[in-house]
Amino acid sequence: xxxxxxxxxxxxxxxxxxxxxxxxxxxxxxxxxxxxxxxxxxxxxxxxxxxxxxxxxxxxxxxxxxxxxxxxxxxxxxxxxxxxxxxxxxxxxxxxxxxxxxxxxxxxxxxxxxxxxxxxxxxxxxxxxxxxxxxxxxxxxxxxxxxxxxxxxxxxxxxxxxxxxxxxxxxxxxxxxxxxxxxxxxxxxxxxxxxxxxxxxxxxxxxxxxxxxxxxxxxxxxxxxxxx
Amino acid sequence: xxxxxxxxxxxxxxxxxxxxxxxxxxxxxxxxxxxxxxxxxxxxxxxxxxxxxxxxxxxxxxxxxxxxxxxxxxxxxxxxxxxxxxxxxxxxxxxxxxxxxxxxxxxxxxxxxxxxxxxxxxxxxxxxxxxxxxxxxxxxxxxxxxxxxxxxxxxxxxxxxxxxxxxxxxxxxxxxxxxxxxxxxxxxxxxxxxxxxxxxxxxxxxxxxxxxxxxxxxxxxxxxxxxx
Numbered sequence: 001x002x003x004x005x006x007x008x009x010x011x012x013x014x015x016x017x018x019x020x021x022x023x024x025x026x027x028x029x030x031x032x033x034x035x036x037x038x039x040x041x042x043x044x045x046x047x048x049x050x051x052x053x054x055x056x057x058x059x060x061x062x063x064x065x066x067x068x069x070x071x072x073x074x075x076x077x078x079x080x081x082x083x084x085x086x087x088x089x090x091x092x093x094x095x096x097x098x099x100x101x102x103x104x105x106x107x108x109x110x111x112x113x114x115x116x117x118x119x120x121x122x123x124x125x126x127x128x129x130x131x132x133x134x135x136x137x138x139x140x141x142x143x144x145x146x147x148x149x150x151x152x153x154x155x156x157x158x159x160x161x162x163x164x165x166x167x168x169x170x171x172x173x174x175x176x177x178x179x180x181x182x183x184x185x186x187x188x189x190x191x192x193x194x195x196x197x198x199x200x201x202x203x204x205x206x207x208x209x210x211x212x213x214x215x216x217x218x219x220x221x222x223x224x225x226x227x228x
Numbered sequence: 229x230x231x232x233x234x235x236x237x238x239x240x241x242x243x244x245x246x247x248x249x250x251x252x253x254x255x256x257x258x259x260x261x262x263x264x265x266x267x268x269x270x271x272x273x274x275x276x277x278x279x280x281x282x283x284x285x286x287x288x289x290x291x292x293x294x295x296x297x298x299x300x301x302x303x304x305x306x307x308x309x310x311x312x313x314x315x316x317x318x319x320x321x322x323x324x325x326x327x328x329x330x331x332x333x334x335x336x337x338x339x340x341x342x343x344x345x346x347x348x349x350x351x352x353x354x355x356x357x358x359x360x361x362x363x364x365x366x367x368x369x370x371x372x373x374x375x376x377x378x379x380x381x382x383x384x385x386x387x388x389x390x391x392x393x394x395x396x397x398x399x400x401x402x403x404x405x406x407x408x409x410x411x412x413x414x415x416x417x418x419x420x421x422x423x424x425x426x427x428x429x430x431x432x433x434x435x436x437x438x439x440x441x442x443x444x445x446x447x448x449x450x451x452x453x454x455x456x
Contacts, residue, residue, distance in 0.1 A: 066291060069335060071342035092380050099338025102378050106334040107297060110327025114299035134378040142374040149370045150330050150362040152320050 003029035005117035006163070007108045010034050010060070012047030012189045014210065015123030015166055018178035020055050022165045023121045025181055031115060032060040033107055037100070038067025043198050047189040054187055063107055070097045083193075083203040092131050093205060095192055101134035105143055105162065112160045113153050125166045125174065130205050140164050171213030179219050186222035199224045231257035233345035234391070235336045238262050238288070240275030240417045242438065243351030243394055246406035248283050250393045251349045253409055259343060260288040261335055265328070266295025271426050275417040282415055291335055298325045311421075311431040320359050321433060323420055329362035333371055333390065340388045341381050353394045353402065358433050368392050399441030407447050414450035427452045 006028035010016045023030055034048040045062065052060035101124065108120040124135045133139060144162045148154035166174050178185065190210040191200035200207050202225035214221035234256035238244045251258055262276040273290065280288035329352070336348040352363045361367060372390045376382035394402050406413065418438040419428035428435050430453035442449035 061294065061296070063294060063297075064292070066289065068289070069291075069339050069342065092383070096380055097338075098341035098381075099334055099379060102375070103331070103334040103338055106327055106331040110325075110331055111297050113326035114297065133380060133383045136377075139374070139378040142370075142377045146330070146367070146370040146374040149364075150367040151327060152324055152361060153326075155320070155361045 003027060004119075005029050005031060005112075005115060006119040006121055007112045007115075007117050008032050008057070008121045009104050009108055009123070010048040010051055010057075011123070012044035012051065013123070013206075014171070014178070014185060014188050014190060014213070015125055015174060016048070017051050017123070017183050017185065017188050018174050018181075019121045019123035019163075019165055020051065020057070021178055021181040021183045023119075023163070024055060028119065028121075030055065030057045030059075030121075031111065031117060032057045033104070033111060034060060034062045035065055035104055035107075036062055037065040037070055037097075041189065041192050041194055043194055044189045047187055050187045054184055061111075065103065069103075070100065083201070084208070092133065095130060095205065096132055099134070101132075101139070102143070105147075109147050109151065109160060113151055117160065118158070119161045119163050121163045121165065123166050124164050125169060125171070127168065127170045130209075137164070137167055140167070170216070171209055172216035175213050175217040175219050179217070185219075190223070195226055199226045202226055231255060232347075233257050233259060233340075233343060234347040234349055235340045235343075235345050236260050236285070236349045237332050237336055237351070238276040238279055238285075239351070240272035240279065241351070241434075242399070242406070242413060242416050242418060242441070243353055243402060244276070245279050245351070245411050245413065245416050246402050246409075247349045247351035247391075247393055248279065248285070249406055249409040249411045251347075251391070252283060256347065256349075258283065258285045258287075258349075259339065259345060260285045261332070261339060262288060262290050263293055263332055263335075264290055265293040265298055265325075269417065269420050269422055271422055272417045275415055278415045282412055289339075293331065297331075298328065311429070312436070320361065323358060323433065324360055327362075329360075329367070330371070333375075337375050337379065337388060341379055345388065346386070347389045347391050349391045349393065351394050352392050353397060353399070355396065355398045358437075365392070365395055368395070398444070399437055400444035403441050403445040403447050407445070413447075418451070423454055427454045430454055 008030045010032045190206045192204040192206045193201045236258045238260045418434045420432040421429045
């Protein structure tokens with residue numbers, strides 16, 4: 001039987017790697033989109049490519065988005081990445097990238113409809129996350145409604161489903177789930193501000209969440225940090 | 229007083245040119261996005277650039293979208309553009325491009341938030357149009373809701389408004405409106421299947437709608453058609 005197709009948004013991080021493993025477990029033939037948008041942690045694109053190879057995803061497309069579309073501490077080299085923030089749950093931090101998941105999902109939707117995929121998998125989580133508005137369940141619900149109305153598939157009754165299998169999971173639960181599915185997390189990258197040698201800074205929001213996740217999950221953290 | 233900013237989606241056609249003129253009349257300082265997505269009528273990009281110069285828009289960005297994201301008669305050179313269709317209002321034609329306006333608006337939203345623009349202008353019309361689901365008022369309403377939920381601006385109460393000033397206008401009314409605002413329609417391009425010399429085919433949906441529009445408006449059509 002021919003496998004059902006899905007589009008996966010691969011960032012190179014823990015969450016998208018785990019979402020890919022879950023989609024494969026569910027029997028999907030995955031087609032990956034990876035975005036290069038001038039992010040200062042461009043190294044994550046190499047992680048995404050490694051993960052695609054790891055999962056045997058042969059259709060892995062790198063999409064270039066001009067950096068000037070997004071203005072954020074994550075894309076602007078002149079702005080500092082916040083470090084050692086006390087809480088990662090208060091307010092929307094400077095690393096927010098305007099419209100990022102909206103653009104990523106829009107590409108996924110267009111590509112899914114073009115290749116006849118029935119689902120889009122995105123590894124968003126709204127538990128241990130940075131407070132971005134485009135990571136919340138209500139955002140995905142609104143995007144789904146818009147997609148159903150704005151596409152030929154949606155209007156014709158063959159809706160393309162936005163799947164967020166991690167949305168209610170803590171980072172520790174995500175890591176436990178992925179580990180149980182055999183995900184090699186040494187291939188993933190999380191740090192927003194890696195050094196020239198690719199090592200993680202150990203103190204940005206993303207590193208702090210990652211470290212705590214492995215610790216809480218009781219899974220060894222394979223990351224090479226500059227500062228522990 | 230500093231002019232309020234808006235992002236305009238410029239395609240090079242009659243509608244986006246007219247929407248730009250309306251936005252300028254309303255006092256907006258325009259920032260244009262133009263998309264190159266492997267459309268067979270790539271000549272429209274030159275029209276969009278000419279229109280940006282005509283309107284004095286200095287910030288005009290050409291965004292490249294890989295053609296393989298969209299599969300459509302409009303981007304696939306092996307598929308034929310439908311000609312001389314009896315009605316342009318029945319069903320969704322082959323020239324439908326999956327997720328096109330969704331991607332375009334997503335870019336506009338990200339860029340608007342990045343530069344502090346309060347509005348996005350798009351020259352969509354749901355009267356004399358090709359039946360695309362992403363041109364209908366209910367689609368724009370759903371996109372607006374999604375944008376309000378998925379952006380920092382929206383969550384913070386400074387919503388970015390999606391403006392569709394032409395949505396309820398016939399092509400003839402659009403042309404009359406633009407003519408009254410001094411739009412030079414000789415700079416615009418509509419044909420989906422232009423010849424090597426740039427002349428319009430005269431028989432695709434877009435040409436048929438354009439011809440009828442000028443005729444009904446009582447405005448001379450400046451288009452060079454291969455077939456009249």
